[in-house]
Amino acid sequence: MKLDRTRVLERKRAFRRQLAALPIAEKLRMLDALRVRTLAIRRASISGATKKAVDQEAPPDR
Amino acid sequence: MINTMQADGVLERYAIGGAVGATFYLEPVATLDVDVFVEFHTEPGSQIASPEPIFKFLHDRGCPMENEHVVIAGWPVRFLPAGSPLLQEALAAAVEKDVDGTPARVFTAEHIAAVALETGRAKDKARVLQFIEADALDLERLQEILSRHGLGGDWQQFERQFLKQR
Numbered sequence: 524m525k526l527d528r529t530r531v532l533e534r535k536r537a538f539r540r541q542l543a544a545l546p547i548a549e550k551l552r553m554l555d556a557l558r559v560r561t562l563a564i565r566r567a568s569i570s571g572a573t574k575k576a577v578d579q580e581a582p583p584d585r
Numbered sequence: 586m587i588n589t590m591q592a593d594g595v596l597e598r599y600a601i602g603g604a605v606g607a608t609f610y611l612e613p614v615a616t617l618d619v620d621v622f623v624e625f626h627t628e629p630g631s632q633i634a635s636p637e638p639i640f641k642f643l644h645d646r647g648c649p650m651e652n653e654h655v656v657i658a659g660w661p662v663r664f665l666p667a668g669s670p671l672l673q674e675a676l677a678a679a680v681e682k683d684v685d686g687t688p689a690r691v692f693t694a695e696h697i698a699a700v701a702l703e704t705g706r707a708k709d710k711a712r713v714l715q716f717i718e719a720d721a722l723d724l725e726r727l728q729e730i731l732s733r734h735g736l737g738g739d740w741q742q743f744e745r746q747f748l749k750q751r
Contacts, residue, residue: 536718542612543719548685553613554605561615570630 586646586657587621588688595642597624600679600690602665602697607712609682610694610721614712618654618661622676622692625666639664671696671703671734695727702731702739714747 542550591694600606603620625636643655654661667676675696681688692700698716701709716722730742 539612539719543610543721547609547682550608550613551605551684554608554616557613557615558617558660561617 586643586648589705590639590642593642595638598676598679598690599623600676600692602675602692602700603665604712605693606695607694607715609691611715612695613721614715619632619657620663620665620667620670622626622667622677624673629677636666643686669703671699671730671736674730675700684689693726695730699729699730699734699736703734703736704741705739710743710747717748 587599591599600622601619602622604614604616605619607614640655643657649656651661654663667673675692678696679690679692682691694716698713701712731737
């Protein structure tokens with residue numbers, strides 16, 4: 524299989540445009556799902572080995 | 586809930602900014618909280634605007650506090666004072682959007698970009714780039730806002746750093 528980087532990037536841009544055009548209520552539901560996943564990943568990351576790095580990360584988004 | 590606070594005079598006016606505000610114009614922008622910029626109600630005879638009535642109103646309606654956030658409908662919401670001329674202008678120019686039949690006041694795309702440029706962290710600059718790539722900004726209007734608030738230099742630096750090789 525040949526990887527056509529230009530086409531991949533174009534498809535990504537098209538997908539982002541599609542997402543941007545969704546009704547806002549749907550986008551907010553997606554945000555909610557994203558937040559739940561982010562929190563789950565963050566909780567899983569807070570183990571002894573990674574705690575220090577997590578503590579030092581930037582403040583929440585603005 | 587926030588519309589009720591405004592109707593009850595708990596806060597003067599409000600608008601959603603930050604990542605959730607950006608989501609009104611772009612693809613969903615992942616975030617852990619909602620930034621709501623507000624003009625606090627000033628108590629009669631007092632020069633100091635206090636956020637206390639907001640927290641009391643929400644606490645009385647069962648919204649729990651989590652650090653600097655109030656949790657409304659499962660979302661941590663951060664109330665931020667519109668404390669700079671740029672934020673005050675953004676608040677005054679905010680537009681009303683319909684969310685499943687509920688009106689919500691949101692910063693314009695140009696004001697979200699200007700505030701992000703002023704804040705200046707890496708993720709804020711990434712947000713400005715998202716707006717540009719999505720062609721979601723009126724660049725002339727953005728330039729006017731930036732020059733009004735002395736951010737022309739920040740824009741030039743941003744352009745040099747990210748836009749010149751495009």
